[in-house]
Amino acid sequence: MDPVIAGPPDADRELPAAVVEIARIHDATPVWRNEAGGITLRGHGVHIKWSPIGGPDLRREQERLIWAAPFTTVPEPLEHRSDGTGEWLVTRTVAGRSAVDPDWTLRASTAVPAIGRGLRELHEALPVDDCPFRWDLDLRLGEIDAGLGHRDPDDWGQEHRHLDFPAARRLLADPPPVDGPVVCHGDACAPNTLLDEDGTPVAHVDLGRLGTGDRWADLAIASLSCTWNYGPGFEELLVESYGVDWDPRRIAYYRLLWDLGP
Template identity: 45%
Template sequence: MTSLSFTSIPAPDHPVPDQIRHAAADRPIVPVWHNEGATTFRLGEGPGSRFAKWAPAGSSVDLAGEAARMLWAGAFVTVPHVLEQGSDAEGTWLVTAALDGDMAVTERWKQDPATAVRVIGESLRAFHDALPVAECPFSASAEERVAEAEHGAEQRAHRTLHPDFAGLTQADALKRVTDIPAVDLLVVCHGDTCAPNTLLSADGRFAGHVDLGALGVADRWSDLAIATWSTTWNYGPGWELPLLDAYGIDPDPARTEYYRLLWEVGP
C-alpha cells in the first residue's frame, strides 16, 4: 500500500521503456502517473487509446496479479479491459483499454469536490455490493496484511508515518496493528481507494475503477478508511462524512484508525 506522498505526475520527458514503445504501436506516449515502483503511460488520444503500466525488475508491484484481478472483477463492475500483460528481464507491463473518464483528482473535480466525493462513495458501495465474496479467488485480510508488514518491517523501518500518527515509530505501529478489530462486513475490497482510482465522465457520472492490484476479500472498512482519508489529501477538510453518506454508512472511528495505520505499515 502507498499513500499519496509516494505518487506523482511524471515529467513529460520521463523515460519510456522499449516495451512500452512497442505496446504503443506508433501512438503518442504521455507519462501520466507514478506510484512507488510503477509508472503509467497514456498511449494515444481519443477512441482506441490505451494505458500501459510499467514496473521495472525488482519492483514490488505485481502487474500479473493486477491483470488477473481486473479480468475477474470485469465480469461484475466497470474496470479497464486487459489487452496485454507481459514480462522480461527488465520488468513487467500491463496494457489496458482506456475508459471514457478522468481521475477524480483532475483540476475540474478538485473544483467540484461535492460531485467527486459523492461519486466515489456511491461507486464504492456499488463495487462492494456487486462483487461476490464467495466466488472471489483473492484475499486481502488484515491478518495477511499484518503478516506481510511484519515480513518487510526491516526494509520499511526508515519510513515516516503520516502526521495523523505522529509520535509512533514503525515498530510501535506494527505492534498496534496486530490487534485486529472484529470484521464489520466482509466484501470484495478494491484495495486502493485513493481518489485518483475512481474515474468520472465529463458529465460527472461514474466511469470506472482503476488500480486493482490489491483487490481481495476484506472488511469493508479497509476500503472506507482510505477513501475517506484520501478526501483530506485531495479536496481538503470536511469531505469524509459526505463520502460515508454517499456510501450509506455511519462513521466508525476505531476501524477507520486501524485500517489507516495498517495502510501506513504495509508494503
C-alpha cells in the first residue's frame, strides 16, 4: 500500500491566509501538512490544527479529546474557532515526540515496539462500555455506501487497485468476527504516538475518528504505517509488541475497509 501524503509542510508552498494569521497570533510555525490540506502549527506551549472547508471536522476531534482525557494522555483542547475558509483547534502541547521524529526513524527497532505497546495501553485505558462514539463496521460500511469513501481505485493502496469498487465492496460484505471490542484510536498511524526520550509511549494525538470498534481496525493500519515510515520488515513486530498473533484475514479486511472508507 502506498503511504498517505502527509509530512512536514513544503517551505516553497504558499500557506492559506488564515494559517498565516493564526501563526501570527500564536507566534507559531507550521510543522505538518496532511493529505486533506490541513496544517498543524506549533507555538509556545500550544499546537494549532487548521482544517480547510471539507477537511477533517475539528469540533468532532475536540469532543473526543475531552471524553478521553480522564483515562489517558491526550492534548487538552483550549479553543475552537472557524471562518469562511476552515476551522482551527488550539490544544495544549503534551510531552513527547512523534514516533516519526527523525531520531526515531533511525531507531525503528525501538520505536515500533513502543507504538505497539502504546496502542495496547490506549485500548486498555479507554472504557469501551462508556464510549459515546462509534467506529464499528456498521458505521463505516454505512459511510461507504452513502458515498462518503474513496470509490476510485487510484486512491487505494497498490494491492487493491486490481479491484473495482463493486468487487471491493463485495469483499467487505464478509467481515471476520469481531476480536476484542475496544475504543479504537481511528488513525493509529505511527506519527500519532508520542514517545519520551527513552522510547516509552506517553500520549496519542489526532483522535478525530476515535470510537468503538474491533482492535484489528487499529492494528491493521498501525502495522501498515510502519512500512511507510520505517521501511519493510516491521509490521509483525508491531503486532507482536501489542501482544497478539498476526491475523492475515483481519489485517487484509481492515486495510481494504480503510482504503474504501472516508
